[in-house]
Amino acid sequence: MANFVTPVNALMHWQKQHPQRVYLRQPIDGVYHEKTWAMVAREAGQIAQGIRSLGLEPGDKVAILAKNSAEWFIADLAIMMAGCISIPIYSTASADTVSFILKHSESKLLFVGKLDEWNKQAAGVPVGLKTVAMPYPTMPCHIQWSDWLAKQAVIDKHHLWHEQDTMTIIYTSGSTGDPKGAEISFAAYRYACEQLIEVLQAGSEDRVMSYLPLAHITERVYIQGTSIFSGQFSVSFVESLDTFADNLRSVQPTLFVSVPRLWARFQQGVFEKLPPKKLKLLLAIPLVSGLIKAKIKKALGLNKARILGCGSAPIAPSLLRWYQSIGLNISEAWGMTENLAYGTLNLPFRSDKIGTIGKAGPGVEIKISEQGEILAKGQGMMSGYYKHPELNEQTIVDGWLHTGDKGSIDADGYVKIIGRLKESFKTAKGKYVAPVPIEQKLAENSMVEQVCVVGSALAQPCALVVLAGEMKQHSQAQIEASLGRTLDKVNQHLESHAKLSHILVVKQDWNVDNALLTPTLKIRRNQIEQHYSELIHQQFTSKVAFEAGSW
Known part of the structure; x- marks a missing residue:
């Protein structure tokens, strides 16, 4: 593999090696518009010249607020070419979050693209900040992307970066407090991407789809980074939420990474057409089983997938085993912004390790501290938190990243997350309860889409549950019976102080909109507890209770 210092170095190499090979595929009005390596290099060079024409200097920050698109990739490359540092912002960020990140990062320019509710976010853009509109319907901007492509020449000289320079600042979506900006160097980014290229064995026959937020480190490394450093495969995008399923079936990705909530929704979509009992019966018939599996995989658009991944939040082992039953092996992986999402992977897939997050990737060291905390070390680490040096000393100690996750490591080196160090709560009995393992058990009931176990200052903890949308076809009595059986099963294995009083x-x-989930779909535990405080402290006599209006 060529030794590229930056993604721009890789881009310029590939546009010389195979200029006419398609790199990016953007659907517009149902039609894919393809951009070759040469086209991407030229457009990035023109946008970079546009940035430079505004008088921005090396080291200035340039933000991107947009859904994933070909232009997102190109803007990111252009920012590097111009010598600036990119500041990605989640497309779902509130106006307050947009305002905080733009001011904290001291961004001098903002690229704006596809957004669902730009009219709400526009209030977060400081008056006087220059804005550039990507070629999609979006908030009013000072400059149009198309004007720069029509009027700007390709930048004549790219900025010369050193590998320890900061490439980007990724603001974490943390479940509490203001976001923290993790500074990512070119060296760390390249290292994580190149390690993953080897682990995934990415090649010219691969296809990927970019739809998870590019403001999150996972998409930035697993999809954007691996594609540009390998120079081997194309990246397709999603036109809209409504077209997602069609886009997925059209692309038929060979590498596909998702989050637990989407995997659960895929399952529910299958159950809508084939109820669980009927599906289980058909899968037990040898001559029919293979046909059913092939049909389901094709309907999902995953019939060509050779590697499937899941991360970002806990997923129920029962869901992974269900996918295995239809011939789809989903490998869990784990990482954080602070270690560039490159930590552990269950690759090659091992069925007997379902329930773990895999083992340390090549070049990564993992150990458990005396307090039970997972510690990680490797070359793919953040340089530090932007403007918060005091936090660096708490987070990375002697080269070890203190993750905040509690876990264990088995004899084969596979890691299991037990919960977060700070998530355990104390009941009124003075005993501590770790909610995550209980939530994972409850989530094994396919009726449960979201769950949060609470119990601070309560005599016994309880579980708040959001049902999968498809559950409306069942009666309240059926749901109550099913959840009641799950509650009994879970309580059998809990110590007396941790047993749930009710669901x-x-x-x-x-x-994300009501701020009860982070942009990466993790539950905001504190906000959920505050939101339902009055309800949580009500007295319920039944094992399963329903909030007024929930049924």
């Missing part, structure tokens, strides 16, 4: 079905879906 409470709530009516509101937890999402």
